Amino acid sequence: MNKRSLPSTVTLANGVKMPKIGLGVFKVENEEELLTAVNAAIETGYRSIDTASIYGNEEWVGKAIRQSGLNREKLFITSKVWNADQGYEKTLQAFNTSLEKMGMEYLDLYLIHWPVEGKYADTWRALEELYKEGRIKAIGVSNFQVHHLDKLLKTAEIKPMINQIELHPKLSQKELRCYAGQHDIKIEAWAPLMQGGLLENEILNGLAKKHGKSVAQIVLRWHLQNEIIIIPKSTKAYRIKENADLFGFELSDEDMNLIDSLNEDLRVGPDPDHFDF
Template sequence: MTAHTELQHLQNLQSTFPLANGSRMPWLGLGVFKVPEGDAAASAVKEAIRQGYRSIDTAAIYDNETSVGAGIREALAETGIAREALFVTSKAWNADLGYEETLAAYETSLRKLELDYLDLYLIHWPVAGKYKDAWHALEKLYADGRVKAIGVSNFHVHHLEDLLQTASVAPMVDQVELHPRLQQPELRAYAAGRGIRIQAWSPLMQGGLLDDPTLTGIAQRHGKSVAQIILRWDLELGVATIPKSTRAHRIAENADVFGFSLTEEDHRLIAAMDRGERVGPDPDDFDF
């Protein structure tokens, strides 16, 4: 199914797309990077679920899994939504990569979240010499039915090619930094040809794009915010996205991206913004 065909079914926050194994993943979710443990994280998660979000993305290194889990439980109790309706993602941190280490890290994340399973578990960064053993651990978790889907984060094409040489199961998702100034066309094309779905982290470039004149002009023409234009652009590329917010009105605004479409000219203007510019580390050059 092409991105264009999928868009015909993209109606609201409950809209999903199929991963390679048939699991359904929501197009748009809530990210909680840099949201501190405590009421802020729990309240953001609870508010998002209340507003209709079904995808929640966290990670061991964010140090907020306990609060994210609390927010999930409170929201489910309030709304009556079933756990199975949610899509919860976490990630194994670099210090925990290795076969036994990654298996243990998964159990720690489940314990903190107080969940029986995750919908998606990712290797957070491609640590040389470690990510293949970690991937075999994810494959075991998947084979044992402990996790619904498995994937990676911050993997370049050459990392994926290396991993696929020894993998029994291909990653279903690659979650990467992606926004109008870092559009990753080569990675997107490679992933599309292998059934790997791309999910964008930092889709708003940590707020660095909100005053961009090109995006401001497009937003004015559509009567939308710059954030809404960027998130809609993600979806029209066939890219899932997880904007972060802790404020109820921003959580609502980020979700209001289903009632309009960008034009070909909009896409041309945004395509011209690509500079290969990152706000996070390059996966080929990180030291943590």
């Protein structure tokens, strides 16, 4: 397949199709701003919205979707269970609360937000139950390292379908990506643009000039060609549109290797192994 014609969806281990590009709404703490962003995203053609209970904006996401007039079945909505709500019973309650806030009957994807030791196995049992009941179309984890996944897979009845992790050219996560590939777990990147920390990079600016694209488009295209799902966050309509305009060009193997060379194992978010849960 020509790389320019990359499919717009990825098929998860259970056959569910997930859009490769979604809108992240982390730290969008103003209702009007969120409604405007989600509306701009849906008008642009986005069909995936990623939120979490800790973001405090699930209610607004639900409102924005209702205002869009789009059929719920045409959208892919993700949320996550927060650390304080982990454990079997508390997770079931947290899921119900999230659905109630969004005014929805089901979620397309529900994730364990962080691997809270001593709790995430029980949290996963709750996700498995909700999945079997048809209240979630797909289940997964977020911020899980290889050793967390290893441990979870020893007791899990259903394998995670997604691992959503911090991933960008300065943190390419090759070992984790390789492990996930071996277990048919798709990788989804949060902070794919390193929260703006890549925009001044000389190599990326050179590639942007070469292709007549923005640095953001070069970086996001690198993710897609690495088969990584992306949820870039923006509240500006022109950025939302630009972040989805990734299918009219392709990066050469040389371009890809050049971007790969930027890896420094550098995080902008917490390290899952040293996070104060």
